[in-house]
Amino acid sequence: xxxxxxxxxxxxxxxxxxxxxxxxxxxxxxxxxxxxxxxxxxxxxxxxxxxxxxxxxxxxxxxxxxxxxxxxxxxxxxxxxxxxxxxxxxxxxxxxxxxxxxxxxxxxxxxxxxxxxxxxxxxxxxxxxxxxxxxxxxxxxxxxxxxxxxxxxxxxxxxxxxxxxxxxxxxxxxxxxxxxxxxxxxxxxxxxxxxxxxxxxxxxx
Numbered sequence: 522x523x524x525x526x527x528x529x530x531x532x533x534x535x536x537x538x539x540x541x542x543x544x545x546x547x548x549x550x551x552x553x554x555x556x557x558x559x560x561x562x563x564x565x566x567x568x569x570x571x572x573x574x575x576x577x578x579x580x581x582x583x584x585x586x587x588x589x590x591x592x593x594x595x596x597x598x599x600x601x602x603x604x605x606x607x608x609x610x611x612x613x614x615x616x617x618x619x620x621x622x623x624x625x626x627x628x629x630x631x632x633x634x635x636x637x638x639x640x641x642x643x644x645x646x647x648x649x650x651x652x653x654x655x656x657x658x659x660x661x662x663x664x665x666x667x668x669x670x671x672x673x674x675x676x677x678x679x680x681x682x683x684x685x686x687x688x689x690x691x692x693x694x695x696x697x698x699x700x701x702x703x704x705x706x707x708x709x710x711x712x713x714x715x716x717x718x719x720x721x722x723x724x725x726x
Contacts, residue, residue: 539572544563547559562580562582563581563582575605578605579602583612594616594619596615597615599611599612600612603639608637612635615630617629617631628649630649631647645664646699647662656683658680659679660704661677661678662678664676666709675698676697677695677699679703688722690723691721692720695716697714698714700712
């Protein structure tokens with residue numbers, strides 16, 4: 522509590538939800554196995570504010586594979602079943618897959634895809650990172666999104682140069698806006714049809 526704090530009351534709006542969201546996870550492999558496999562199972566059940574209508578009811582399961590924890594190489598396969606619509610959504614992802622032999626990690630590929638079996642909609646993104654100089658990195662990313670009302674395809678290219686330990690300069694081009702930065706894995710959607718040229722300096726402290 523801070524001086525001057527005054528509590529306020531609030532009421533439920535029509536779109537407020539109440540319910541339960543439970544997720545349980547556990548390992549399927551021993552700690553000393555080269556590849557670690559974990560499973561997560563979840564259940565989500567929500568009612569509207571009047572507790573009269575069931576608005577969400579689904580279950581899901583994910584298998585997570587950790588191939589190389591130090592390099593961030595991991596994969597995931599997941600599926601969700603919606604009891605209200607009967608739809609099944611499938612999701613797959615592979616992050617930081619090195620292309621080439623163990624000594625050659627210049628090319629790194631990451632990909633993510635989702636598919637809704639009920640509607641046939643799909644979304645996918647793939648990113649290739651190429652370290653062709655000691656301090657220079659080229660990123661290429663291609664995206665497809667049939668969920669979007671803006672466009673089907675999107676793409677982005679970005680060239681980064683580390684001029685110092687904590688300073689990067691970059692130049693890039695993006696075709697059709699994507700809802701996340703290049704080589705980020707939080708949001709997946711085409712949100713516009715603008716084509717953008719960018720350039721700048723990133724400094725970290």
